[in-house]
Amino acid sequence: MSRPLSQFFRIIVTEYHQQKKLVKPCMLPIKIVKKYGEGLAKVICLKTPDGEEWKINLVNNDGKIWFGKGWKEFTQYYSLCQGHLLMFKYQRSSEFHVDIFDKTTVEINYPLKRVEAEKVSNNEEDCRTSKKRKANSSFEFGSTSCAKHHTHKRSKVKQVKTTLESAKEFKTSNPSFIVVMGTTYVESRYRVTIPCEFGKRHFNLKKKIGDIYFGMLGEERVWRARYVIRMIGRGMKFEVTGGWYEFSKDNNLKVGDVCNFELILKTDMTFQVHIFRKTNEDNSKTN
Numbered sequence: 139m140s141r142p143l144s145q146f147f148r149i150i151v152t153e154y155h156q157q158k159k160l161v162k163p164c165m166l167p168i169k170i171v172k173k174y175g176e177g178l179a180k181v182i183c184l185k186t187p188d189g190e191e192w193k194i195n196l197v198n199n200d201g202k203i204w205f206g207k208g209w210k211e212f213t214q215y216y217s218l219c220q221g222h223l224l225m226f227k228y229q230r231s232s233e234f235h236v237d238i239f240d241k242t243t244v245e246i247n248y249p250l251k252r253v254e255a256e257k258v259s260n261n262e263e264d265c266r267t268s269k270k271r272k273a274n275s276s277f278e279f280g281s282t283s284c285a286k287h288h289t290h291k292r293s294k295v296k297q298v299k300t301t302l303e304s305a306k307e308f309k310t311s312n313p314s315f316i317v318v319m320g321t322t323y324v325e326s327r328y329r330v331t332i333p334c335e336f337g338k339r340h341f342n343l344k345k346k347i348g349d350i351y352f353g354m355l356g357e358e359r360v361w362r363a364r365y366v367i368r369m370i371g372r373g374m375k376f377e378v379t380g381g382w383y384e385f386s387k388d389n390n391l392k393v394g395d396v397c398n399f400e401l402i403l404k405t406d407m408t409f410q411v412h413i414f415r416k417t418n419e420d421n422s423k424t425n
Contacts, residue, residue, distance in 0.1 A: 146170055150213070150222040151356045161213040162356070166196075166203040170228065175203070179232040184212065186236050188248035216246065220355070241311075305396040305414040313340055314400040324391045328383040332365070332399075337376035340401055341367065350378060351408040352385050352399075361385040365407070385411075392416060 146169075151162045171178075184192040197206035218224075221241035226234045238246050305316050315336040317323070323330050332341075342348070350365045363381025367374060391397070394416030399409045 144228040145226065147223055147225045149356060150218045150220060150224065152220045161210070161218055164205045164209060164224075166205075168202070171203050174228060178203075182232040182234060184234050184236050185229075186216075186238065186248065187245075190215075215249070222246075301394065301396050301414045301416050305398050305412075308398055308412060308414070310398065310400040310412075312400050312402055314398055317397050317399065319386075319391050319393055319395045319397065321393055323382075324386045324393060324395075328386060330378040330382055332376035332378065334374060334376065337367070337374065340404060341365070341376060341407070343367065343374075348407065350381075351403075351406060352411050353402075353408065354389065354411055354413075360408070361388070389413060 146167045148164050178196065180196055182194050182196060184194055186192070192208060192212045194208040194212065195206040197204045212218075216238055218238070223239040223243065225237040225239070227236075229235055238248075240246050302316075302318060313336070315333045317330055317332075322328075346367045348365055350363050352361045352363065353359070361381060361384055363385065364379050366377050366379055368377070369375075385391075389411075391413070392415075396414040396416075398412040398414070400412065402408055402410050
């Protein structure tokens with residue numbers, strides 16, 4: 139007898155939108171929707187080990203069911219970010235139990251319950267207010283006046299962050315390199331140049347032509363391409379050639395987008411590609 143289909147997991151993926159790092163929406167697996175779709179209400183309940191219950195609206199988009207209103211608050215409360223893993227277990231009508239694991243696959247330390255956290259916050263605020271009255275200090279850590287001071291200061295020195303800067307700040311667990319998409323990468327020749335130092339360090343220099351693979355977090359598909367190592371004078375040039383066209387088109391790469399290529403399997407030269415989309419701020423800086 140086959141095991142009932144009731145569990146699934148999702149890996150958290152983040153993206154940059156208007157210079158903010160946001161968690162991408164989560165989609166229910168198609169098999170789960172087919173099995174339990176008729177019993178799912180428009181609003182489901184996510185239950186976590188800390189006793190919290192979260193109401194999440196479901197949104198139907200071309201037959202695919204996505205988490206809508208309530209999902210953002212859920213991800214922010216548990217500080218979910220790139221690489222976190224969520225294990226869902228369908229319990230009964232429109233209820234799911236959710237276990238949360240960090241990037242190392244270890245279950246997280248769940249925060250205080252929201253009601254308890256509010257009480258702690260209120261007590262701390264009362265304490266700070268009392269101290270402020272007694273000390274009459276012009277600067278007090280955590281006080282309202284301090285928060286306003288720093289907010290005002292940040293607003294003065296705030297700088298617009300470009301897509302390239304965002305990509306450089308993105309930290310990977312494995313060796314990686316960054317490429318800004320140019321015209322020859324995504325519009326004409328469809329060839330990507332790999333930084334020479336990265337190529338010398340991680341490619342088999344005796345193998346001048348070989349396969350290279352690209353994947354995206356959250357995508358089951360893997361794109362196969364070819365790489366070529368050429369001798370130019372006394373130097374070397376590493377290029378991705380055949381197969382890159384399909385990857386760039388399937389992922390709608392544009393001039394100005396930035397890709398972070400993370401080497402996750404050296405034996406097969408497999409890269410996980412993190413894409414940072416060009417923003418309006420990039421245009422304002424380059425014009």
